[in-house]
Amino acid sequence: MKKSIALLTLLLASATALAAQSGSILVKTVAEQEQVTTGADGARKTTLAPASKVLPGKEVVYTVTFENVGHDAANDVVVTNPVPEHTSYVPGSAFGPGTDLLFSADGGRSFASAAALEIHGADGSVRAAGPEDYTHIRFVLKNSLTPGAVAFARYRTIVK
Amino acid sequence: MTSVRKQLKILALAGLALGLTAVALPAAATGTAAGTTITNRAVVSYSVGGVAQTVINSSPTGNSTAGVGLGADTSFVVDRLVNYTLTTVDTTAIVGTPGQAALVTTFLVTNTGNSTESYNAVAANLVGGTVFTTNTDTIDVANIKVFFGPDGTTAYNAGTAVAATSAPDVAQDTGRRIFVIADLPVAATNGAGANVRLTVKAATATSLGATIETATNGADTAGSVDVVIASAVASTAGSVTTSVRTSDSGYAVQAPTLSVAKTEAVVSDPVNGTTNPKAIPGATVEYTLTITNTGAVAANGVSFTDPVSNVLTLLQNTYSGTSNVSITAAGLTRYCVAEAGADGNADGCFFSANTLTVNPTTPIVIPSGANNVATVKYRVTIN
Numbered sequence: 177m178k179k180s181i182a183l184l185t186l187l188l189a190s191a192t193a194l195a196a197q198s199g200s201i202l203v204k205t206v207a208e209q210e211q212v213t214t215g216a217d218g219a220r221k222t223t224l225a226p227a228s229k230v231l232p233g234k235e236v237v238y239t240v241t242f243e244n245v246g247h248d249a250a251n252d253v254v255v256t257n258p259v260p261e262h263t264s265y266v267p268g269s270a271f272g273p274g275t276d277l278l279f280s281a282d283g284g285r286s287f288a289s290a291a292a293l294e295i296h297g298a299d300g301s302v303r304a305a306g307p308e309d310y311t312h313i314r315f316v317l318k319n320s321l322t323p324g325a326v327a328f329a330r331y332r333t334i335v336k
Numbered sequence: 337m338t339s340v341r342k343q344l345k346i347l348a349l350a351g352l353a354l355g356l357t358a359v360a361l362p363a364a365a366t367g368t369a370a371g372t373t374i375t376n377r378a379v380v381s382y383s384v385g386g387v388a389q390t391v392i393n394s395s396p397t398g399n400s401t402a403g404v405g406l407g408a409d410t411s412f413v414v415d416r417l418v419n420y421t422l423t424t425v426d427t428t429a430i431v432g433t434p435g436q437a438a439l440v441t442t443f444l445v446t447n448t449g450n451s452t453e454s455y456n457a458v459a460a461n462l463v464g465g466t467v468f469t470t471n472t473d474t475i476d477v478a479n480i481k482v483f484f485g486p487d488g489t490t491a492y493n494a495g496t497a498v499a500a501t502s503a504p505d506v507a508q509d510t511g512r513r514i515f516v517i518a519d520l521p522v523a524a525t526n527g528a529g530a531n532v533r534l535t536v537k538a539a540t541a542t543s544l545g546a547t548i549e550t551a552t553n554g555a556d557t558a559g560s561v562d563v564v565i566a567s568a569v570a571s572t573a574g575s576v577t578t579s580v581r582t583s584d585s586g587y588a589v590q591a592p593t594l595s596v597a598k599t600e601a602v603v604s605d606p607v608n609g610t611t612n613p614k615a616i617p618g619a620t621v622e623y624t625l626t627i628t629n630t631g632a633v634a635a636n637g638v639s640f641t642d643p644v645s646n647v648l649t650l651l652q653n654t655y656s657g658t659s660n661v662s663i664t665a666a667g668l669t670r671y672c673v674a675e676a677g678a679d680g681n682a683d684g685c686f687f688s689a690n691t692l693t694v695n696p697t698t699p700i701v702i703p704s705g706a707n708n709v710a711t712v713k714y715r716v717t718i719n
Contacts, residue, residue, distance in 0.1 A: 231564055258377070
């Protein structure tokens with residue numbers, strides 16, 4: 177046990193050494209809520225506004241934008257988002273143009289597609305994972321992100 | 337450097353612990369509590385030229401500094417939803433007798449919002465004609481008081497009830513009984529009804545029901561807990577929105593309703609004896625008072641006075657022993673002695689100033705329903 181902590185510290189130390197470096201991707205997460213407004217012509221318009229008046233049962237839309245601010249193409253771009261505590265994932269809401277969707281039901285230790293995700297019980301039982309089990313959502317960009325390019329991923333949660 | 341390393345180590349361990357507990361966390365039975373900060377931080381991994389790069393964490397405004405824990409959380413605070421239900425626990429009006437004090441009606445307030453609240457509770461008489469179930473309001477109750485119970489189920493108990501001026505805190509998703517206590521007027525008659533309305537407003541926790549919850553107007557204040565009044569309870573006056581719910585209950589008066597009939601029968605006369613006696617001087621006449629209770633409840637301590645004409649003389653020793661008044665009530669017959677003048681034997685029966693008073697020390701009880709008729713008999717002679 178002592179050894180593993182020491183090892184972890186060592187690993188973190190090396191990560192810290194690299195911490196000061198500027199990465200090539202600018203990552204931004206915003207939390208918003210849908211707001212329905214009725215225009216002068218009577219048409220209802222749905223817009224996103226920063227999360228305000230957030231109450232249990234309300235939907236919060238998370239949008240992650242990632243922009244390549246470097247000089248080289250970024251490959252294998254993977255964006256991992258937690259489903260925040262006190263919220264649950266809205267089934268089918270994850271959406272990211274040009275990405276493959278993976279989910280985790282074990283706190284981010286393993287990921288699989290929605291169809292393949294399983295929950296392994298302590299007693300050895302196995303069952304298919306449902307949206308309520310998701311702890312993390314992962315967007316895997318299919319193509320490389322070229323310098324200057326911006327991509328985004330979006331998903332919705334409901335405040336419990 | 338050492339301190340940063342240490343911090344990171346703690347962070348990493350905390351992260352591991354969180355990862356483990358997040359899976360085991362049961363679904364909350366109730367809404368997320370107001371004031372809870374919900375945080376989110378995305379992690380991006382990528383490679384450049386085939387070399388894996390250090391991960392980058394997100395921030396609300398955009399972060400490109402690589403490294404675990406170097407972004408910032410995107411977070412918001414869960415606001416306070418004020419919502420509750422108020423119901424009467426009594427399915428019918430509470431029955432009481434005229435003059436009965438401290439009659440209890442019971443209500444239940446249940447906090448369905450997402451924060452602890454106290455409640456401002458006030459009760460008042462409803463106007464005449466208001467109907468609660470089948471109880472029509474015809475009178476007012478007096479001395480109305482409001483108390484809170486210790487929980488959502490315990491019946492009223494003076495020892496555990498708390499006055500509305502010291503309203504307790506009610507946690508989200510729990511209920512509290514509210515008791516309205518009042519006195520029925522002495523003059524109330526059988527069938528009268530008094531209905532009351534309990535008005536409950538949400539107030540901030542620990543304010544003992546005094547600081548009424550008011551909706552936060554305008555835009556959300558980031559990072560602070562705004563107050564939202566659920567539409568089900570919202571009450572708006574001008575630009576101020578507060579909460580209000582009402583529930584009604586009632587008291588029904590059940591009183592004895594007595595009617596008295598007096599009949600007379602000649603028992604004997606000096607000429608004919610007991611055969612077809614006539615009401616001639618010297619004849620014995622028996623008076624029978626029949627008291628019938630057609631009310632809903634028993635009449636206790638029934639007494640009466642009967643003036644006796646001065647041409648008649650109340651007979652003594654007419655019934656059992658020296659008694660001269662026969663009382664039959666609740667199926668049992670007993671006797672008392674109405675002596676002339678003061679009530680020498682203190683049995684409640686006496687004859688003074690040409691008036692017979694029957695108010696036995698063992699009170700006369702006339703039940704409602706079966707056996708609801710009492711009879712009192714006495715005999716006189718015609719002078």
